[in-house]
Amino acid sequence: MFDMFGLPRDRTVDRREVVAMYAEPCRRLLEQLRVAAIANRTTFALEARIIRPDGTPRWVRIKAGTKVENGRAVTLYGLKQDITAERQQWARLRHLTDYDPLTGLADRMHFQAVFFDRSVASDLCAPPGALALFAVDNLAEINRRWGYAAGDACLIAFARRLLSAGDGGAFTARLGGGEFAMLLDGAGKTPHLEPGPSERFSHLGDPVLWNGVSIPLGISIGIVFMRRFHGHEAEAIYARADLARQVARRQAGRSPRIVSATFEGGKQVAVGSAPSAGAPAGAAGVGMPSLSPREMEALRHISRGRTIDEIAHEMAVSPHTVRNFIRRIYQKMEVDTRVEAVQRAYRNGLL
Incomplete structure (x- = not known):
């Protein structure tokens, strides 16, 4: 135990000295669990990060229980185990499963968990303030002209530029191929991009020097700034950014x-270059199959991220009927997912 906490074995240790080594969130949780276990005569378990006196970080697993006499907790006892190696192994495994091996950025599944599911809170502490989608538009041409090694080098260089543009306060992911995403939080940790994203991202299109050859990059960027973020609107936000x-x-x-x-x-209010400027006047709805009024109502609810049960409640129909609406929308619009349906609806001026 002395060795685990980096303390000399030949002197008495004050508990307060040991507790001070715990990282603040872990220390608060430890005290809460300890007090509750004594009061309720129960057990608790905790994995906590500590910083030893020499500055070395370690992870410990604590399992504790109470000895009860005459209905009163009289002793707190338990076990502490150094699990630093175990945590490091899990971190390596998670990196293999959650991160793109070529660029080192988060992969699409990790982005899905952080942005759409909001299930990995540690990666994005505050609600996002902006979503930016990037694409290396000429990646296929680079691969064809200079080879896949050159294409990989360009993707790696582009990923590094994204990290520098994010200033360490952004969650950045490679979605696949030459597509990337960046989430910037709304808590002020990252300087806000609005209204001049051109300056922050101006270097992303610089040529990449590879084996003495200057390879040009064609980069397109769509950004959506969020005044407020609600997780149920993530699909609509993504569709809007992809359209931009x-x-x-x-x-x-x-x-x-x-x-x-x-x-x-x-x-959605246009900022900077209006997304609608890329479409010919009067082109909204061209080639778009007609949807019934009830299907349009369901589509509007889908664009806001509503669940099937929520749509059923709003439309005063059964969830089975809502599923039929969604199935017919997918068939008519020739899409397979909600995101694709919302994207096509925005593109054709239906939303």
Whole structure:
């Protein structure tokens, strides 16, 4: 035990000295669990991070119980175990499963958990203030002209530029191929991009030097600023950002090409280059199959991230009927997911 906490064995130790080694969140939780166990005559378990006197971080697992006499807790006893190696192994395994092996950024599944599911709170402490989607539009051309090794080198270089643009306060992911995403929190840790994202991202389109060859990058960026973030609107926000990126890709001009917008609880207000500028006047709905009024109502609820039960309640129908609406929407729009349906609806002016 002395060795675990980095203390000399030849002197008495004050408990307060040991408790002070616990990281603040772990220390608060430890005290809460300890008090509750004594009061309720129960057991508790905890994994906690400590910083030893020499500055070495360690992880310990604590299992404790209470000895009870005459209905009163008289002794707290238990076990402490050094699990630093175990935690490091799990961290390595998680990195293999959650991170892209080429760029070192989070992968698509990790992005899904953080943004859509909001199930990995440690990666994004505050609600996001902006979602930016990026694409290396000429990746296929780079692979064809200079080879896949050159393409990989460009992706690695681009990932490093994204990390520098995020200033360490952004969650950055590679979604696959030449597509990337960045979440910037709304708590002020990362300087806000609005209204001048062009300056922050201006270096992303610089050529990449590979084996003495200067390889140009064609970069398109779609950004959505969120006044407020509600997890149920994540799909609509993503669809809006993806549409902005597609409009940026069609624009002429020097790389990177950027289109940005603001999302306010289901209403989108254009910022900077208007996303609608990439579509011909009067093109909304061209080639779009007609939806019934009830299907349109269901589609609007889908764009706001409502669940099937919530849509059923709003429309005063059964969940089975809502599923039929969604199935017909997918069939008519020739899509497979909610995100694709919302994307096509935005693109054709239905939302």
